[in-house]
Amino acid sequence: MTATTVTQLHPAPPRAGAVLTVDDLVDLHSPPDRSSPRVRANFVASVDGSATAAGRTRDLGGPADLLVFDLLRRLCDVVVVGAGTVRDEGYGPMRLDDDAVAWRRAAGLPDHPVFAIVSGTLGLDPTSGVFTDAPVRPVVLTHDGAPRDARARLGQVADVVSCGRDLVDPRLLVRALVERGLTQIHTEGGPALFGDLVAADVVDELCLTVSPNFEGGAGPRIVAAREAMALKGLALDHVLLADDMLLTKWSRRR
């Protein structure tokens, strides 16, 4: 046996295994200091590492995963999503439910987080509900080379912000959001955007649900980096169990 510690989480040892309330989950995921910029991501993956099932995430998640998914929106200032995910998952406006709005008001936060979409081609429909039904004017994060006509069209319904010359540079993305007072940055992916964020080492936390399924196909992993990169170490914050689904939280070890 080496010096490695292996801890049994399930079946649960005495005192562990208490059933968590929504408030407990909020506490477990609340940022320690809202004045300090933080980039958090949330993903679900199958046991064999796929971030999709039949091209979407719907069949990978479950009630507990959805609960945490919603709570993470509640806790942030801005939800950042790649245009591929917005298109593939058919995103609507970033509007929270009444409980979440009440919680945010009590916490002194605006009713809804800002929705920020990352796109280079600007292949986004300005007449979609993402923009027309938005409770807060969305932000489109793009680069200097983006098509001018699409930029002008989207500029009618969103703040279009350049964060790089040929690509959205993750460091400029973070800076642009923090300059708007949006310090608690939450991304829901997808894998291409997350690959860029991880490669640039701007990610502080990852909430990862391990879905009790084999996918077996050619689905992407949660990080689709453009190039091979050096390992980036993570510390394990918690592991929660919901039926056969693991809800994990990790922090970047710096």
Ligand SMILES: NC(=O)c1ccc[n+]([C@@H]2O[C@H](COP(=O)([O-])OP(=O)(O)OC[C@H]3O[C@@H](n4cnc5c(N)ncnc54)[C@H](OP(=O)(O)O)[C@@H]3O)[C@@H](O)[C@H]2O)c1
């Ligand atoms: N398992 C999960 O938790 C999870 C989470 C999210 C998504 N997904 C799945 O992932 C799939 C989509 O994957 P994806 O990798 O295509 O998603 P994505 O990262 O959301 O979208 C990629 C697109 O985002 C834009 N983009 C990302 N990074 C950019 C950068 N640095 N500069 C400029 N533009 C950038 C580009 O948009 P333009 O093409 O407009 O230029 C790019 O084509 C879907 O099937 C979705 O269901 C799974």
